[in-house]
Amino acid sequence: MTNRATRRTLLRGGVATAALTAAAFPGTAHAHTEALPIETRRPGGTGPKIGILLFDGFSVLDPTGPADVLSRLPGATVTMIAEQRGPVRTDTGDVRLVAEQSIAEVDRLDVLLVPGAGNRGTIAAMRNQALLDWIRRIHRHTRWTTSVCTGSLVLASAGLLTGRRATTYWASGEYLSTHFDVTYVPERYVRSGKIITAAGVSAGIDMSLYLASLIAGDTVGKAIELAVEYDPRPPFGTGDATKADPALKELALRLLAESQI
Secondary structure: OOOOOOHHHHHHHHHHHHHHHHHHOHHHHHHHHHHHHHHHOOOOOOOOEEEEEOOOOEOOHHHHHHHHHHOOOOOOEEEEEEOOOEEEEEOOOOOEEEEOEEHHHOOOOOEEEEOOEOHHHHHHHHOOHHHHHHHHHHHOOOOEEEEEOOHHHHHHHOOOOOOEEEOOOHHHHHHHHHHOOEEEOOOOEEEEOOEEEEOOOOHHHHHHHHHHHHHHOHHHHHHHHHHOOOOOOOOOOOOOHHHOOHHHHHHHHHHHHHHOO
């Protein structure tokens, strides 16, 4: 049987080639130093410890998009966390992600990410005092606390956005600004101190690339953007709610509501 080249074997070969090149040409030692953690990355590494909070009804792209980006940071570990270990279902109920650790097992993180959810999941998380207390405790020691979509409402419920500028899902912006002391800014992501909030769903990828640059520098951020080939060219160009007509907004929200459990 002949060996078939796969994406994984090609990447592995690329890492080996880079290591050989650095050994043969001392002038490239700096490049090798930057690449080495990618080859040797493992749990418990020296890079940033990143935790993504899962709760029942989360939207699947909110944690998975950022996880794909942030896991490329040299030495980083990305862990899914929930109230209890085990599978956590998404807002549609069709997909589950596995939480590797419970909130009781985690007391320090470099980066915390809180995803968004459908109405049911968001409201439940906003009222879950155990989750809110844990978020507050973790936030005291994070380098960065982040959210995607309606995850900002959860951060606001924990009191972390008081007096700050923040973004959220376009249909939740008014709620965020009227129910909390928060200035809603309709941008893809908004930084306020060590808190970075992202707009709806796909905006989590943009926010994560920005965060990657803050953690490891622009060069690494640019390289990760290329590594995941993030070059969005949406076929319809209707993703900006500020430019969408009322009928399309109504249909978009109805499709979301009908697909959620």
